[in-house]
Amino acid sequence: KAGVTQTPRYLIKTRGQQVTLSCSPISGHRSVSWYQQTPGQGLQFLFEYFSETQRNKGNFPGRFSGRQFSNSRSEMNVSTLELGDSALYLCASSLVYSTNEKLFFGSGTQLSVL
Amino acid sequence: GIQVEQSPPDLILQEGANSTLRCNFSDSVNNLQWFHQNPWGQLINLFYIPSGTKQNGRLSATTVATERYSLLYISSSQTTDSGVYFCAVGRKDTGNQFYFGTGTSLTVIP
Numbered sequence: 001k002a003g004v005t006q007t008p009r010y011l012i013k014t015r016g017q018q019v020t021l022s023c024s025p026i027s028g029h030r031s032v033s034w035y036q037q038t039p040g041q042g043l044q045f046l047f048e049y050f051s052e053t054q055r056n057k058g059n060f061p062g063r064f065s066g067r068q069f070s071n072s073r074s075e076m077n078v079s080t081l082e083l084g085d086s087a088l089y090l091c092a093s094s095l096v097y098s099t100n101e102k103l104f105f106g107s108g109t110q111l112s113v114l
Numbered sequence: 115g116i117q118v119e120q121s122p123p124d125l126i127l128q129e130g131a132n133s134t135l136r137c138n139f140s141d142s143v144n145n146l147q148w149f150h151q152n153p154w155g156q157l158i159n160l161f162y163i164p165s166g167t168k169q170n171g172r173l174s175a176t177t178v179a180t181e182r183y184s185l186l187y188i189s190s191s192q193t194t195d196s197g198v199y200f201c202a203v204g205r206k207d208t209g210n211q212f213y214f215g216t217g218t219s220l221t222v223i224p
Binding site: 031033035042043044045048050055056058088090092094097098100101102103104105106107108110 | 144145147149154155156157158159162164200202208209210211212213214215216217
């Protein structure tokens with residue numbers, strides 16, 4: 001069974017641009033959540049999608065948004081990029097939206113904003 | 115949110131040694147998981163352990179939810195165990211919104 005797939009693996013953008021990251025969950029998993037990892041702030045929850053609906057959102061500005069498609073694939077978008085958005089963005093999938101689920105992560109997208 | 119503290123922050127071991135990593139959390143949780151982040155950045159799920167004890171090969175974990183801590187034991191460490199170990203906790207009714215600790219960076223030297 002294939003794991004969580006994130007594309008692209010690396011991205012370089014300049015300030016003010018926007019970026020879209022993609023995540024395909026494990027087959028059969030319907031919940032997708034996104035996390036940002038930086039050396040200063042560690043791993044922080046961005047948002048979670050289940051059945052194409054955002055279920056939870058972390059403490060991030062509105063420039064960070066996402067969506068989920070009917071096949072459970074998810075995308076996150078960051079608009080008007082800032083230098084501080086440079087980070088490893090990790091996607092995780094689980095079977096359903098529940099606090100009793102095991103979380104499986106992809107390899108991440110390393111975003112560098114110049 | 116929930117505060118998650120991990121100790122020690124850094125650990126250097128000789129191959130074959132044993133170690134214990136600790137995770138303290140500030141509030142009641144319904145979910146606790148341990149992850150290993152490899153040098154390529156991927157987080158590998160080691161344990162889903164909201165309470166009790168589990169073992170998987172050379173690794174075992176214990177969570178005492180009433181006292182708000184969890185321990186990860188690594189026995190007979192190998193160089194492939196190197197990386198960062200994270201503890202993550204989640205509350206009831208918040209889906210997969212997890213609070214992560216700052217991690218323990220483990221280096222196993224041959």
